[in-house]
Amino acid sequence: MAYLLNRWYAAAWSGEVAREPFMRVLFDKPVLFYRTESGDVTALSNVCPHRFAPLNRGKLFGDAIRCPYHGLRFGPDGRCVQNPIGKGLLPAKAQLTRYATIEAHGVIWIWHGPAPADATKLVPFDFLDEHDRYDFVDGYIAIDANYALVSDNLLDLSHAEFLHPNLSNPGANQRVRFTAQTDGETVRALNARPGEPPTVLLRAALGDGVGDTIDMWSNVTWNPPALLCVEVGGTARGAPKEAGVNTMAAHLITPETAVRSHYFWKLGRTYRRGDPDFSARVQAMVSSAFVEEDKPIIEAQQHNMGDVGFEQLDPVYLESDGAAARARRIMNRLLAENAADALIAPV
Amino acid sequence: MAYLLNRWYAAAWSGEVAREPFMRVLFDKPVLFYRTESGDVTALSNVCPHRFAPLNRGKLFGDAIRCPYHGLRFGPDGRCVQNPIGKGLLPAKAQLTRYATIEAHGVIWIWHGPAPADATKLVPFDFLDEHDRYDFVDGYIAIDANYALVSDNLLDLSHAEFLHPNLSNPGANQRVRFTAQTDGETVRALNARPGEPPTVLLRAALGDGVGDTIDMWSNVTWNPPALLCVEVGGTARGAPKEAGVNTMAAHLITPETAVRSHYFWKLGRTYRRGDPDFSARVQAMVSSAFVEEDKPIIEAQQHNMGDVGFEQLDPVYLESDGAAARARRIMNRLLAENAADALIAPV
Amino acid sequence: MAYLLNRWYAAAWSGEVAREPFMRVLFDKPVLFYRTESGDVTALSNVCPHRFAPLNRGKLFGDAIRCPYHGLRFGPDGRCVQNPIGKGLLPAKAQLTRYATIEAHGVIWIWHGPAPADATKLVPFDFLDEHDRYDFVDGYIAIDANYALVSDNLLDLSHAEFLHPNLSNPGANQRVRFTAQTDGETVRALNARPGEPPTVLLRAALGDGVGDTIDMWSNVTWNPPALLCVEVGGTARGAPKEAGVNTMAAHLITPETAVRSHYFWKLGRTYRRGDPDFSARVQAMVSSAFVEEDKPIIEAQQHNMGDVGFEQLDPVYLESDGAAARARRIMNRLLAENAADALIAPV
Known part of the structure; x- marks a missing residue:
């Protein structure tokens, strides 16, 4: 379905996303959420580009999520940072869609592009603070x-x-x-x-x-x-x-x-x-x-x-x-x- | 699906329909049944023409069903008889499909048109009486x-x-x-x-x-x-x-x-x-x-x-x-x- | 869906098929399995050609399965062997698809044609014996x-x-x-x-x-x-x-x-x-x-x-x-x- 593009949507309450991988389907797509060690919110496609396994069943190693199936690791920017198989070359295509997020008013907002995320388009809910x-x-x-x-x-x-x-x-x-x-x-x-x-x-x-x-x-x-x-x-x-x-x-x-x-x-x-x-x-x-x-x-x-x-x-x-x-x-x-x-x- | 038109179908046992709104899907359509204060059976589309809410979750006021959502009331002929919002004008389009019924042999029969209901086409089940x-x-x-x-x-x-x-x-x-x-x-x-x-x-x-x-x-x-x-x-x-x-x-x-x-x-x-x-x-x-x-x-x-x-x-x-x-x-x-x-x- | 034709597929463990009718859906089709009195495995379409009733709800009489609905009996070759209705003529069309099987290595293998079954194409799993x-x-x-x-x-x-x-x-x-x-x-x-x-x-x-x-x-x-x-x-x-x-x-x-x-x-x-x-x-x-x-x-x-x-x-x-x-x-x-x-x- 066509959803309104280039807008911020509420993805989760701030408290729903922690170090434990968390998956929510948004705009027909499974999205993986977790916090980095510094507490920043990461939102990535939940689908590993190798064999389409669900990343939320994987584990965090530092700020990288490890695929539960064959162990590719992806950093918070969606890029593959480790290939544990054989010589360990990083495949150029091994890249997850990364979603821009803003954490504001206790809400994690996700950007539904394709234009670059524009923080000025966030609808203010200042009273929540x-x-x-x-x-x-x-x-x-x-x-x-x-x-x-x-x-x-x-x-x-x-x-x-x-x-x-x-x-x-x-x-x-x-x-x-x-x-x-x-x-x-x-x-x-x-x-x-x-x-x-x-x-x-x-x-x-x-x-x-x-x-x-x-x-x-x-x-x-x-x-x-x-x-x-x-x-x-x-x-x-x-x-x-x-x-x-x-x-x-x-x-x-x-x-x-x-x-x-x-x-x-x-x-x-x-x-x-x-x-x-x-x-x-x-x-x-x-x-x-x-x-x-x-x-x-x-x-x-x-x-x-x-x-x-x-x-x-x-x-x-x-x-x-x-x-x-x-x-x-x-x-x-x-x-x-x-x-x-x-x-x-x-x- | 195409069902046989211009026939009577069994919709309910007589005892299933009382003052409490009762819904049954017939020929792919949700139909609302209730009895008027005089005991007559009413069969109407169960879908409010305002916002498509399910009327069987509404309440009866006299012989009129009130929509559970925004309160439009419809009489047993399907016409809107009360609009509780603002000045209360009755919208001309606010009309429910009314289904002809006959209660006979302990059965409530419903007419599946589009021709006008024809009581002579009722299949007799006299022995039930x-x-x-x-x-x-x-x-x-x-x-x-x-x-x-x-x-x-x-x-x-x-x-x-x-x-x-x-x-x-x-x-x-x-x-x-x-x-x-x-x-x-x-x-x-x-x-x-x-x-x-x-x-x-x-x-x-x-x-x-x-x-x-x-x-x-x-x-x-x-x-x-x-x-x-x-x-x-x-x-x-x-x-x-x-x-x-x-x-x-x-x-x-x-x-x-x-x-x-x-x-x-x-x-x-x-x-x-x-x-x-x-x-x-x-x-x-x-x-x-x-x-x-x-x-x-x-x-x-x-x-x-x-x-x-x-x-x-x-x-x-x-x-x-x-x-x-x-x-x-x-x-x-x-x-x-x-x-x-x-x-x-x-x- | 198109499945690979003219191959043997594993249909069941040997122990799953006995005298009791057993049904399993294979390649989108319900298949009936049972053993004849001599212990041979029979695999037939589970759909009676009379009214499409599920044969696995029927009963075995000797080596023939009796349809649970109107009693047609079919032999292990899929041909109708008894019509219990009226004069009992056997309708020429009353024939079930028969699937070739091989029992080997404790597995019942089924042939997915349309070519005639070819035992030489069975993939050997000799170590299972x-x-x-x-x-x-x-x-x-x-x-x-x-x-x-x-x-x-x-x-x-x-x-x-x-x-x-x-x-x-x-x-x-x-x-x-x-x-x-x-x-x-x-x-x-x-x-x-x-x-x-x-x-x-x-x-x-x-x-x-x-x-x-x-x-x-x-x-x-x-x-x-x-x-x-x-x-x-x-x-x-x-x-x-x-x-x-x-x-x-x-x-x-x-x-x-x-x-x-x-x-x-x-x-x-x-x-x-x-x-x-x-x-x-x-x-x-x-x-x-x-x-x-x-x-x-x-x-x-x-x-x-x-x-x-x-x-x-x-x-x-x-x-x-x-x-x-x-x-x-x-x-x-x-x-x-x-x-x-x-x-x-x-x-």
Whole structure:
């Protein structure tokens, strides 16, 4: 499948990659990850060019991975550094594809070329580093659906009223003001919700004294291909946003294949900080919502769509679809540009 | 796959469909079933036209199903009756395919168009309502094979001698008189078995006093595409049929896909009525024969045939194949007519 | 897939086939095996030509297999010998494909035509009958990979150093002298290893008195398509081979499909004979190496290669690849000759 080229994708949480070889399939390819002795992240093709054996079953010797099958060793730049067979000449072709990575915000990002990696194109998730402001919980889900269906899910939070009743209020979608904005390649869905009864989490955050209704917001920022930031919070009726509480969540979706995705999420909250029991409760609530409620729906969508493209299925549009529609339009344009670039690429 | 058009198919037992949404894949499509508050059966596409979410994970509000994802509600005619998002305009395109159904003989029948549903084309299974004459047991099996292989199984009961030795006698097929008849679209296999030792069930039914041999019959009626009635019984040697005992069984096979079928069966007996222990024994015997004996053979047939058509495999014909061959000939003619109809259908 | 025609393939161990019908898929086809009353091996298509039922679910009557579905009986030559239905005429077409077999060296070999079976083409494995010289252990593995990947594995034993450290010495591949020879259709990989520290097994075989280093050898003989003999042994430094110990192993690989193989192995040793505990230890060691170490690598190779041909993937060649490369070259030539033969075959 054609995935958006020349972008950074989330490949792993920082903590997932250590000295032990770690394999993850990304954009249809098995990728090997490990850290060098100095702690840098290495990402290489997991397929040995000799006999196509899986390198993640091999062992590290210093900064080089040794193939489990016939022992060729490859350094972190993908070049063969040792041939243990016979005279030990290094075959010129014995070279692994090396993927550029950046470790930032606790995430290992991988560059999907073919252009040279461009650090300026990294989508910033600076709030993930603001440990003085937020307490975080996170998770990872493998989801049997195209990544765009997960973006759609997050860009239209109206689904919370029906799919996550604990996280929303009955009738909320009749009162919410939907605003969709495009800013270059960025799409924003701004959902203002003044005068709503507080949800369970916000009641817990603001305390009972906050009254029967509060001012709530749930705003989503999307960047291609499927990097989202979701901000949900509330404040006392009429009070400034800063006086209230807030959660900021990164949702990073990376294609494993056309119909299977890696979904990384990390949520920071400004309230009840330093309370590990409450953190555990939030982690469990959010995990459960994603795994028990979103995942089955998204996977059934994919199943129902089969291999027919979304637009070809002529979907019905609702008021809440503005942001997702904008994001899909941008993706279609960018993917078409990929294809055009390919036509004029040097032979 | 092309299934026979403009026919009624068995979709479910009446008892399977209640107020709880119920989904079954029929002719490659997921279909949602539920009962309205007045008890009528509703059958709709299970795929929401908004984002292709699975409606059977939604909830009923009165007679309308609410999509689990973004809350669109659809009435039993498939039209969108509520849009809970924003101003709530009802999108003109928001319409589910509605399937006509008839509830008859304890079965929910579904019409596979595209012509308007025609109640006169329902194949009658009146005996299923004759509760004063029969005690019934029933069952449902999912079988990984094309529906026609199940029809073949039932239209040629000679297999009982080999596959179901408890239900037949050694050498019976040398003594049986096979008759195959075609009557319009209906095929009948009449197997007269005068002077046979009673089988286990018939011995239990007729009592030991009936003697060493009895007159038996096993007659099958087939209607397209795979609706069968199997009558098996016996009477004392030379006595009229009415003096004996009989079982009447409906076998209703509906394609889930080209290589997977729904198999509904219901068997009524005229003897040892009002005996729930005996009913349980009959249910267990028949279930076991279908699940342990027929199903593995039929699934292996499908596996051995792969995706090659039955006739292309140039099968050997035996005397007992007359009825199945007639049924396949009728199906081939009807399916060809379907294709011809499609050619002249309005654009 | 095109498999090498007009060759003998290992189908089963002699002990696997008895009076009980036994089915194995070979070259994409289900094959039925059983022994006649006189003990001869019969190999027939497992698919009844009447309705394509699986004959291995049937029963033997004398030397004839009875179809489980409608009772046709077929003799060991594949001809229908009884039709139990009606008048019982034997349909001329009711004939199973019969496969020629030879039982030799404890192996049931099957001929993959279409030419008539030619016993002179059987690859000899005479040592398997030398029970006065060897004590044997054996095993069977199903492996999800093309058979050629298993040949490659055995033709390049350099992998032992990395994949089976218990069976090799660190750095051994720098000291080994690799020699690859072609002799008609036969390929030999001769790996002389003078002056190596003894491996665990050879230490156990030669005793501690043998000293710190010994002369070792590991020689492989390959015949098309994937019949290998692996000889591994050692002797005291400078002593003649005959004064040492040796193991001779048959590795017989037969395609089930293009991406799944049957792997039969049998290993005879000249030392610690008559010691069943040691035999059990050897069986466990070898089994474990194949199942835990080789199989995952070979299956991952197949997965990584997908459906792209080996040469098209432009593999890197190392010094130890000479024999495997020669074998693949011979196979490519023989398969091309198969295709050419097919072009001039009579219609």
